[in-house]
Amino acid sequence: MNQSLAKVQNPYQPSRAKIVDIRDLTPDTRLFQVMLIDPKEREQFTYRPGQFCQISVMGTGEIPISISSSPTRPGLLEFCIRKVGRSTSSLHRLVPTDEIGIRGPYGNGFPVEYMQGKDVLIIAGGVGLAPVRSLLYYILDNRDQFNQVTLLYGARSLQDVLFPAELQTLEQHRDLNILVTLDRGDTSVWPYRVGLVTELFSEIEVAKNTVAAVCVPPVAYKFVTKELLAKKVAGEDIFMSLERKMHCGIGKCGCCAVGSKYCCQDGPVFSYWDALNLPDMI
Amino acid sequence: MKAKPRIGIYGLTSCAGDQLVLVNCEDELLTILEAVDLRSFVMAHSDNPEGELDVAFVEGAVTQESDLETLKDVRSRAQILIAIGTCAVWGGIPYLSGMGTPLSDHVQVDYAIPGCPIEKTQLLKAIASLLRGDLPLSLPHPVCLECTIRENNCLLQAGEICCGPLTAGGCNARCPSLNRACFGCRGASHDPNYVSARQILEKHGFSVNEVRQRLALFSGKAYEKEGTQVG
Amino acid sequence: MRTVVLPGSNLEEFLARLAVGHELIVPQKSGASISFAAYDPSSEVVVEYQRTLLPPKKFFLPPEEALFDFAPGEGFRQKPTSSERRILFGLHPCDIHGLRRLDQVFLEGYVDTYYQAQRDRTLIIGLSCLPDEMCFCNSMGTDLVTDHFDLFLTDLGDNYLVEIGSTEGNDLILDNEDLFAETSDILLRKYKVFLATRSNLFEQKLDTSGLSNILALEWDSSHWEETAKDCLACGRCSMTCPTCYCFTIFDEVNLDGASGSRCRRWTSCLYKNYALVAGGHNFRPSRGARLRQRIMHKHKDSVERHGISACVGCGRCQAHCAAGINFCQVLTSLRGESSESIVG
Numbered sequence: 022m023n024q025s026l027a028k029v030q031n032p033y034q035p036s037r038a039k040i041v042d043i044r045d046l047t048p049d050t051r052l053f054q055v056m057l058i059d060p061k062e063r064e065q066f067t068y069r070p071g072q073f074c075q076i077s078v079m080g081t082g083e084i085p086i087s088i089s090s091s092p093t094r095p096g097l098l099e100f101c102i103r104k105v106g107r108s109t110s111s112l113h114r115l116v117p118t119d120e121i122g123i124r125g126p127y128g129n130g131f132p133v134e135y136m137q138g139k140d141v142l143i144i145a146g147g148v149g150l151a152p153v154r155s156l157l158y159y160i161l162d163n164r165d166q167f168n169q170v171t172l173l174y175g176a177r178s179l180q181d182v183l184f185p186a187e188l189q190t191l192e193q194h195r196d197l198n199i200l201v202t203l204d205r206g207d208t209s210v211w212p213y214r215v216g217l218v219t220e221l222f223s224e225i226e227v228a229k230n231t232v233a234a235v236c237v238p239p240v241a242y243k244f245v246t247k248e249l250l251a252k253k254v255a256g257e258d259i260f261m262s263l264e265r266k267m268h269c270g271i272g273k274c275g276c277c278a279v280g281s282k283y284c285c286q287d288g289p290v291f292s293y294w295d296a297l298n299l300p301d302m303i
Numbered sequence: 304m305k306a307k308p309r310i311g312i313y314g315l316t317s318c319a320g321d322q323l324v325l326v327n328c329e330d331e332l333l334t335i336l337e338a339v340d341l342r343s344f345v346m347a348h349s350d351n352p353e354g355e356l357d358v359a360f361v362e363g364a365v366t367q368e369s370d371l372e373t374l375k376d377v378r379s380r381a382q383i384l385i386a387i388g389t390c391a392v393w394g395g396i397p398y399l400s401g402m403g404t405p406l407s408d409h410v411q412v413d414y415a416i417p418g419c420p421i422e423k424t425q426l427l428k429a430i431a432s433l434l435r436g437d438l439p440l441s442l443p444h445p446v447c448l449e450c451t452i453r454e455n456n457c458l459l460q461a462g463e464i465c466c467g468p469l470t471a472g473g474c475n476a477r478c479p480s481l482n483r484a485c486f487g488c489r490g491a492s493h494d495p496n497y498v499s500a501r502q503i504l505e506k507h508g509f510s511v512n513e514v515r516q517r518l519a520l521f522s523g524k525a526y527e528k529e530g531t532q533v534g
Numbered sequence: 535m536r537t538v539v540l541p542g543s544n545l546e547e548f549l550a551r552l553a554v555g556h557e558l559i560v561p562q563k564s565g566a567s568i569s570f571a572a573y574d575p576s577s578e579v580v581v582e583y584q585r586t587l588l589p590p591k592k593f594f595l596p597p598e599e600a601l602f603d604f605a606p607g608e609g610f611r612q613k614p615t616s617s618e619r620r621i622l623f624g625l626h627p628c629d630i631h632g633l634r635r636l637d638q639v640f641l642e643g644y645v646d647t648y649y650q651a652q653r654d655r656t657l658i659i660g661l662s663c664l665p666d667e668m669c670f671c672n673s674m675g676t677d678l679v680t681d682h683f684d685l686f687l688t689d690l691g692d693n694y695l696v697e698i699g700s701t702e703g704n705d706l707i708l709d710n711e712d713l714f715a716e717t718s719d720i721l722l723r724k725y726k727v728f729l730a731t732r733s734n735l736f737e738q739k740l741d742t743s744g745l746s747n748i749l750a751l752e753w754d755s756s757h758w759e760e761t762a763k764d765c766l767a768c769g770r771c772s773m774t775c776p777t778c779y780c781f782t783i784f785d786e787v788n789l790d791g792a793s794g795s796r797c798r799r800w801t802s803c804l805y806k807n808y809a810l811v812a813g814g815h816n817f818r819p820s821r822g823a824r825l826r827q828r829i830m831h832k833h834k835d836s837v838e839r840h841g842i843s844a845c846v847g848c849g850r851c852q853a854h855c856a857a858g859i860n861f862c863q864v865l866t867s868l869r870g871e872s873s874e875s876i877v878g
């Protein structure tokens with residue numbers, strides 16, 4: 022018989038949070054600014070870039086969503102959510118002042134300490150920009166801790182580019198190298214690159230001391246890691262934020278298992294070395 | 304609160320058994336009728352004056368030209384179209400005799416509530432979700448999950464033609480729990496392995512024909528698609 | 535460990551007394567199968583049985599369970615859990631080991647408070663058994679238990695040797711002292727004979743040496759798809775397994791379209807949509823990949839994660855598979871394949 026010594030908190034309990042603002046980013050993606058209602062919970066909520074929350078819309082369900090804001094800018098939490106199904110559609114029907122539930126933060130996040138003093142190469146595709154946006158701002162706010170920082174970002178088309186204004190500001194005013202490409206596009210409106218994100222590699226130099234952070238659609242990891250390895254980035258220096266079906270977020274429901282790892286707890290960020298050991302990871 | 308959802312319920316060629324399930328929800332019917340703006344609950348004609356609908360429930364298979372007309376008309380007026388009953392979802396028994404086709408052969412179906420007849424609990428849950436503004440949740444499991452949870456001895460294992468593993472769950476294993484093999488009345492599951500089921504049943508001594516008749520009875524469409532793969 | 539003796543003729547009375555002040559669960563006949571169910575004085579307690587259809591996990595992780603009630607403006611309110619004292623009688627060693635495995639999942643890391651509440655209110659009384667042709671607990675090292683029970687009864691003919699595993703178990707003895715006797719040397723000898731006899735009765739064997747290493751190497755084996763051709767994806771192997779714990783969480787809403795409850799329900803990694811994510815990407819698109827997941831998780835992933843196999847050799851998965859998939863055989867042929875490849 023198991024005696025619990027202290028009464029433990031129910032880990033499935035969502036905290037109440039209020040939507041402060043909603044911004045349309047693209048036709049199917051919105052940025053939600055959210056505030057935990059309880060001041061104590063708000064104060065205690067700390068997180069790392071790359072971590073995620075379980076977001077509840079009461080009556081519809083709960084889904085994992087990356088935190089898109091940076092812990093270096095405390096206050097509101099930001100989630101960048103693409104409408105793809107039931108729960109995300111339900112979220113898209115909400116308006117400011119509506120309430121949602123939040124649990125988390127969960128997962129390991131990107132190894133920002135390890136990245137210090139190194140070049141950081143960030144590769145994002147589609148809504149994969151959401152978690153790395155957190156990392157980008159974290160780096161910006163601690164700019165002197167990192168060497169050269171590059172973002173390679175691929176979107177489906179012009180109207181699917183997330184945060185175009187932000188990206189532009191970042192590129193112009195800060196010491197960041199940002200390359201954006203479109204899967205398809207009209208080159209008269211889009212004077213930049215058209216092609217897959219992997220094609221951007223030909224335009225960059227990758228120094229020896231480079232750490233990569235990758236968040237792309239599931240099918241693209243194989244191609245991106247191949248490019249990185251070709252550029253001599255070490256397997257253990259390639260960090261990928263992976264997607265899996267998640268129900269509990271806390272290592273109980275089993276749904277997100279990747280070999281002996283749980284994506285929700287041991288991930289969602291895994292190194293390429295992990296992927297070599299766990300055959301169905303990427 | 305926004306305006307009450309406009310609902311229409313239509314029957315194509317069918318026994319109207321699924322509409323009856325709704326009528327028989329005595330305890331809940333009043334609540335539902337108060338929450339919705341019921342525009343139609345009769346056999347529909349293409350010139351019906353009900354106008355736009357938020358949700359249309361359509362029962363029955365498409366067996367004649369007029370069915371198709373009705374269906375297309377309803378689809379053009381409805382935000383969400385829900386197939387109710389195995390005839391509407393899979394073509395049901397009309398399909399087997401080459402007489403009818405499922406709704407999804409002709410129009411986009413947003414959600415399916417299979418069953419012959421449909422289960423009251425599933426219908427009510429679906430209506431509740433729709434009132435919430437969501438599409439209902441789809442059930443991921445075959446009848447066997449519910450059957451096993453009820454701790455029934457397995458009839459397929461005992462040598463009967465039980466369609467449980469091939470059939471969409473949601474009936475709480477009604478038949479196997481009464482010690483009767485599942486007839487597959489709820490139509491195909493997400494992942495029916497007809498090839499294996501046939502082999503198992505042939506090992507138990509059933510003829511190819513017997514097996515085909517039973518397994519394809521309600522979901523002929525799925526059977527044709529999956530069952531004829533070389534196995 | 536302190537041991538006492540319960541004369542077989544006193545068992546009925548002991549159970550009747552336990553039922554006072556406790557919710558008592560015992561193995562009973564239900565149709566053609568055996569199942570753990572609530573005791574009442576007319577219950578026919580089955581003391582000799584091979585395996586219940588569902589394992590005792592259903593009392594700790596119910597097949598379907600409401601976690602919260604919710605209503606607009608009120609948030610998610612935790613469903614109250616019962617604190618009534620409960621006794622589970624008649625668990626075989628494999629099932630007790632099964633609970634240990636579940637404890638590792640649900641009580642380590644984040645504590646699953648629902649599981650914990652059920653665990654905290656339950657005493658376990660184990661019962662010895664004899665294997666049938668599907669049991670292979672002695673291959674998995676789960677044929678005996680030394681802890682994780684309150685009492686353990688070994689059937690030695692006219693008497694049960696009772697091992698006492700906890701102070702709560704001891705209290706049950708003290709409260710019913712008149713039903714028990716002191717252990718005798720003869721009985722201890724009988725106990726050893728019983729153990730030796732029992733260990734010779736296992737027909738189903740599984741060589742577990744290096745099994746997780748072999749599985750890692752056989753990831754790409756054609757065996758997976760070959761075997762999975764037969765799999766009906768019925769999920770019965772997962773439901774009946776004492777250590778399969780996967781569940782989904784979903785909201786069920788009332789007819790007011792607003793209030794409702796958040797629930798969880800068992801699921802199975804054999805289901806096609808188990809690893810399907812929005813956008814249509816399926817991380818385990820084939821039946822072979824799904825069957826491999828179930829076997830890898832038991833015999834390799836769990837060893838890596840918890841240092842111990844998640845299979846306790848109860849035999850349920852293979853006893854209840856209508857497609858006749860024998861998991862021991864699958865593992866044995868995978869091992870065969872490895873040694874062949876060395877030769878070749």
Ligand SMILES: Cc1cc2nc3c(=O)[nH]c(=O)nc-3n(C[C@H](O)[C@H](O)[C@H](O)COP(=O)(O)OP(=O)(O)OC[C@H]3O[C@@H](n4cnc5c(N)ncnc54)[C@H](O)[C@@H]3O)c2cc1C
Nearest residue numbers: 084085086087102103106107108109151265266267811812
């Ligand atoms: C760690 C992590 C971080 C994520 N971050 C973001 C983000 O920042 N922005 C964003 O737009 N999307 C993100 N996603 C994907 C997002 O969780 C899914 O798009 C979402 O769950 C789809 O739910 P749905 O109900 O709209 O879709 P449906 O297809 O209707 O899904 C129904 C149910 O299936 C499950 N499910 C389906 N797809 C997924 C999935 N991809 N991952 C996990 N569970 C799933 C959920 O339980 C969901 O309730 C993330 C996923 C993970 C695993």
Ligand code: SF4
Nearest residue numbers: 447450457458465467
């Ligand atoms: S009796 Fe039928 S429904 Fe039940 S487990 Fe067996 S095959 Fe499945």
Ligand code: SF4
Nearest residue numbers: 765766768769771855
């Ligand atoms: S019990 Fe057998 S047929 Fe059913 S899912 Fe498991 S392995 Fe497949």
Ligand code: SF4
Nearest residue numbers: 775845846848849851
């Ligand atoms: S895998 Fe099979 S034998 Fe092993 S514990 Fe589970 S049901 Fe029992």
Ligand code: FES
Nearest residue numbers: 269270274275285
């Ligand atoms: S989401 Fe439940 S274990 Fe990871």
